Amino acid sequence: MTRATPPSAMLEPESSLVENAAPASATAAPETTALSVDVAEEQLSAETTAANKKLDYPEEAQPLVFNWRYAIPIIALHFVAALAFFPYFFSWTGVALAVFNLYFFNMLGITLCYHRLLTHQGFVVPKWLEHFFALCGVCCLEDTPARWVAIHRIHHKHSDEQPDPHSPLVNFFWGHVGWLVFEHREHRHVVFYEKYARDLLRDPFYFALERYLLWLWVYLGHALLFYLGGLAIGWAMTGDVWQGVQFGLSILIWGVVVRTVVGWHITWSVNSVGHVWGYRNYETRDASTNNFVVAILAHGEGWHNNHHADQRSAAHGHKWWEVDPTWMTIRLLEKVGLAKNVIRPKCLRKEAKA
Ligand SMILES: [Zn+2]
Ligand SMILES: [Zn+2]
Numbered sequence: 001m002t003r004a005t006p007p008s009a010m011l012e013p014e015s016s017l018v019e020n021a022a023p024a025s026a027t028a029a030p031e032t033t034a035l036s037v038d039v040a041e042e043q044l045s046a047e048t049t050a051a052n053k054k055l056d057y058p059e060e061a062q063p064l065v066f067n068w069r070y071a072i073p074i075i076a077l078h079f080v081a082a083l084a085f086f087p088y089f090f091s092w093t094g095v096a097l098a099v100f101n102l103y104f105f106n107m108l109g110i111t112l113c114y115h116r117l118l119t120h121q122g123f124v125v126p127k128w129l130e131h132f133f134a135l136c137g138v139c140c141l142e143d144t145p146a147r148w149v150a151i152h153r154i155h156h157k158h159s160d161e162q163p164d165p166h167s168p169l170v171n172f173f174w175g176h177v178g179w180l181v182f183e184h185r186e187h188r189h190v191v192f193y194e195k196y197a198r199d200l201l202r203d204p205f206y207f208a209l210e211r212y213l214l215w216l217w218v219y220l221g222h223a224l225l226f227y228l229g230g231l232a233i234g235w236a237m238t239g240d241v242w243q244g245v246q247f248g249l250s251i252l253i254w255g256v257v258v259r260t261v262v263g264w265h266i267t268w269s270v271n272s273v274g275h276v277w278g279y280r281n282y283e284t285r286d287a288s289t290n291n292f293v294v295a296i297l298a299h300g301e302g303w304h305n306n307h308h309a310d311q312r313s314a315a316h317g318h319k320w321w322e323v324d325p326t327w328m329t330i331r332l333l334e335k336v337g338l339a340k341n342v343i344r345p346k347c348l349r350k351e352a353k354a
Helices: 012-019 067-087 092-119 128-139 145-158 172-181 190-196 205-211 214-237 243-275 293-298 304-309 325-335 347-351
Strands: none
Touching: 067 092, 067 172, 067 325, 092 145, 092 243, 092 325, 128 145, 128 205, 128 214, 145 205, 172 243, 205 214, 205 293, 214 243, 214 325, 243 293, 243 304
């Protein structure tokens, strides 16, 4: 069953998502097609008032108190990922799996599902597929769908001003990971999720993920499956159980742990680098930028200035050379009939209306 009418159309965050898309300046607004406009004409200076602004820590995060529930797993997993440097935990299969899983889990789960589908409703897919993608997102250990969506919606509503939860205008570390490892009082309240992710929590699937640490069991369960799969294959290929154990551990460390940690930094870079370094196509009210390196690593999410200017669009690359693998995947899903109501960039929407 496809979700014909985005439920959040009735909710406060939805309207704010649309309204908060700051209009492109007269010089930046492409009147023909965003994918074919002249690049030089469109690129604006990154020297905006927002970019030069300095921001204080969010009020709800002051005074700064360590959030151990986040800090400990983040620090611990970095140490576990460092095991990848020991030859015992290395295998080329593990490395290849890490690269593949970055595409599979992080792109399908985080950029395609958590971000473009659940937060911004740039398209719809059948519920069973949406839930599968959401589980891929849970396997990235970037919080539950409802929490991720709520925090991202408030980021768009108040980008680079109070109370943006992770603006790098506070400082780069804060925008990257500091906002996660320090307490934010508002994020602990149910009211916050009710306000910003009510549409998700009405779905029993997403509601269940919030309860009984189900999200944690999903993450640990997928990690165990990778380990056992590696162990079985290694054992079967060598006939030696201990070589099977070693191969299984290389799969676990590279395919799950290294991939999780690298995936974190890629997502965090969209929040940090994506509001500091790069060029701007649109004169948005925030400091968002388009950054080629982040775009490549984050499957198209690095075209962050385009995204802030046009949040509903399922495509983040607005010029032909702004490569957007997530958009390519959404187009593929549309072609095979699995993605519907796919929202094109604003300029194309205007063209269609005219
Ligand atoms: Zn967004
Ligand atoms: Zn942003």
